[in-house]
Amino acid sequence: MHRRPRHLPAAAGCRLHGADALGRAHRLGPGPAQPLGPAHAACAAAAGGADRGCRHRRALACGAGDGAGLRCGAAQLRRRAVAGPRAHGARLRACGAGRAPGLGVGADRPAGHGRGQHAGGWAALRAVSAVASPPIAWTVAGSDSGGGAGLQADLRAFDAFDVHGCSAVAALTAQHSRAVERIEAVSPQMLQSQLAALAADLPPRVVKTGMLGSATNVEVVARCIDALRAAHPLSGVALVVDPVLGASSGASFADDAVLRAVREHLLPRATLVTPNRHEAARLLGLPVLADAAAVEHAARALQAQGPRAVAITGGDAATAAQAADSEDYLLAPQAEGWLALPRVDTPHHHGSGCTYASAAAAALAHGFAEAEAVVLAKMATHHALRHGYAAGSGAGPVHARAGFARDTGNLPSLRLSGAPCSFAPLAQPDMGLYAIVDDAGWVYRMLEAGVRTVQLRIKDAGAHELRHEIRRAVAAARAAGAQLFVNDHWQFALQEGAYGVHLGQEDLQAADLPRIAAAGLRLGVSTHAYWEVCRAWALRPSYIACGPIHATQSKAMPWIAQGEDNLAYWCGLLPLPVVAIGGMDVPRTRRARACGAAGVAVMSAITAAADPQRAAQALLRAAAQAGPRHPGPPRARPTLA
Template sequence: MLPQILCLAATDSGGIAGLNMDIRCASALNVHARTVVTATSSQNHHGLTALNPVPDDSFISQLHSHDGAPIQAVKIGVPGNARQLSLTADWLASQTRPVILDPVFTATIGGDFYDASSLTELRQALLPQVTLITPNIPEAERLCNCRILTPDDMITAAQQLLGFGIQAVLLKGGHLNGQFCCDYYVDQQRAFWLRTTRSDATNQRATGCLLSTSITSALALGYSLADAVVIGRMAISQGLRQGYGLAQQEGPVRINHFPDHPQDLPELYDHYSDATVSPFPACDRNLGLYPVVDDVGWIQRLLPFGLQTIQLRIKNQPLTQVAQQVRQAVALCRDSHCRLFINDYWQLAIEHKAYGVHLGQEDLTDANLAQIKTAGLRLGISSHCHYEVARARSLKPSYIASGPIYPTTSKIMPWQPQGIDGLSYWRKLIPQPLVAIGGIYGDRVKAVHQAGADGVAMISAITASPSPETTVKQLMTLFSQHT
């Protein structure tokens, strides 16, 4: 059964934007779009000639026709008039679903959708009930009565929008100059920038509709808001690549499937950046069996079986003991030509010249990544979702680890197991070597390899085995068969 969203917007007589795009976008993401028609718009390549609001009784009856329906999220586009904004706010007051607002003030081809009374009603009645608003810079300027000329201005305007009672803001930065388009997201817990290379596509109409509806659809599919925003930006990139022209005018963007192309994945930064990032040193794609162990003694036991990659992950030990273990592990792996990644302790990895460092998302902010790169160490990064993959991509690591693939008992995870289908999806999206982790053992190795994993990280399948040496020997045989 498909998830369902509700789209409130106008129809477009040209068949390009509004509800026309909303329905096409939801369908491409395998979501069903219910609709409320706010108005019929009359427009062609000369511009918007008329916006004809539906009568109040028609609008109200459409809204209440969805009472009790299994709607997961609501998207609001162009209203017919100020009265509709008030009616929508009244209806939303009894709802608990996330609300995405695309504040479309003007048509791309010219023509104003909002008068002064509509703008007042928007600020006072509707904005306090909005989960996420997706304005471009001119729309944010009009809402905030300010000028936005720099990235710092975007941050200030987004904070001002939060002051209207909105839970989160995605301020689109395409109107600023530069080789990159940088969008700014902020809510009460976090803020980040999404960066994509500026597109030179000719057919760019209805990008705002596509973005907001794809975010709404992703929420209906169960993604978090941060993930949905990344997916929405990916949908825009796909839409721009696949846009089509029309006689006498530029055409719309087009999306026909859930975004899964690495070219469409944005880079995610904690702070604004227009710098070109150099990649970390590459590592062999054949990472193979990748045990993750918590003591150098495990490395001594397992190296004789021909391991090519191993990770030392030590928790809750004094630094002096960790340093001693790292030093011993580096010497052992160097003699056995095994790639040793040190988890978290990047300073010790640099000092003792380990092969690489592995970091979780929570450690990326504190680690000196430039120092790790300058030392020539490889970098592996854990990821579990679109937000984290986009953040990892911005750093250009040596590999990205994805999981959990299957249920795991070695670590409490807030994420649902991705399964082989999820791993196959990440394989399409991630250009770097991909390491699979979580609940992998025995015959699951074959399925993980067939899904495209370059390495398979294992913890309890080895360390909790009654005979770890026998298990590793058997796993190495499996790897030789399926690599």
């Protein structure tokens, strides 16, 4: 059972302005038991209860005392000289009609942030925005005066993902690399004012929370999430909860009241929660999570409290110092299992938890599903640990930076149950045309046309007929010196001595993979998204198939076409042969090879052709005529429809 979010009284107002500008399907909103009903009070408007002439929908009335921390009106702003470089507030200009800065977003508003720097006014700003408009994510957390964790780490992680990061300070800390000297929560009114200012002009796709400082501030954030989701019901607003309960130096960041508020108000609203093992135990009222089974049980217990997905990180495990791998347990609607990477031996790990949660939030902001977001967070944090540096005499900060997703050393394995195994490499790794056919007669025809890698894909046949077809195909391929893969039916492939087996993701758990590997059969695995690539990568197969590259009618799938950019990305990342599949024809085959594909899997363009043998030969020529190499993007784009 999912827990319904506890109703919070409308203690302070919330005014969310602007139309839903996110423009994508609502998949990142609350869990199944989290309604997008009437908004509670949340991001209180910085000005008091008056409407201030705003023409946009008011979610709730503002309290008379809200926003006491932002009383600077237009007249005062006009009197204040703007000093310092552009990076230090040079864009702040007076707001009209006495509004607090940034809260008026109507089309007819007379002034606003940065307008004076663009000769064309708002039209010029809109033109600039059309060129490049990164997604927006908020971090609501504590400020680290030493610059290693908290908001500072969050914003570095957002930047590594090309996400525009906004920050609301929930707590101030006096700390350095060795200790936290003092913590002070900001007032709920000040937090409300910050959130209202952001909501007025910079609505987020994702909100990430860290240290919030007080139970009241937790409630303020929960109300704001409700209001944002009510204002943007189509696109939704994801919530990533990093339950920062203490520092690595030992300082406690949360008393019992804060812990209770996180359980009651944030977990039921969360899209993803990212505790370490110690934090997961505290959230559940347990002493320790002693082993893997306890971690898996804890993830399910946390998910039962409302989050769509849970990632329990393993950097703080009791045996971490001795463990060769850093393992996180992922429980998401799309996938579950242990994400593993070699542990980074470094003293500079300050801010790793903040980086992990913020990286996941940034991935969600780009439209990735929860499981993919956690994979990307693992990659980004591993890269950040590898580039940590000293900044003071204690533990230095991790350094989140762009380029992490193109480094194979950052790609985790998503471990399946059972003993680990790996498979023999291909005798002919440059496969070229990879024909997929549905009977032994078609295998003969492809071999006669010159194809040297063929997949036998039979879906509807009895056991006797199936075994007979596999036996005939194996004999023909062996005589031609070709590589024959049998789709799905690994038992018959073993019995008949096939060269290899191709398995889909749904078949990996049921197959006896150690037995297949021990028999010397090669293995190909289908993949469509990051978490599936990680699952395949854990097996070290003979090749990895990526698809669908183009739209195809041969198989119903929940995936959108990956496109050639994604194909080039996977070919550049994976140190294994990559097979492109889905919607291939002659020109697309040529381009797929330019992306780096070792093989191009083709079905309909051959079997539905008027002259299949001639079609196969044309595809063979195309596969041998690759043009200049496609460099690929910095990361793959989302593919789950």
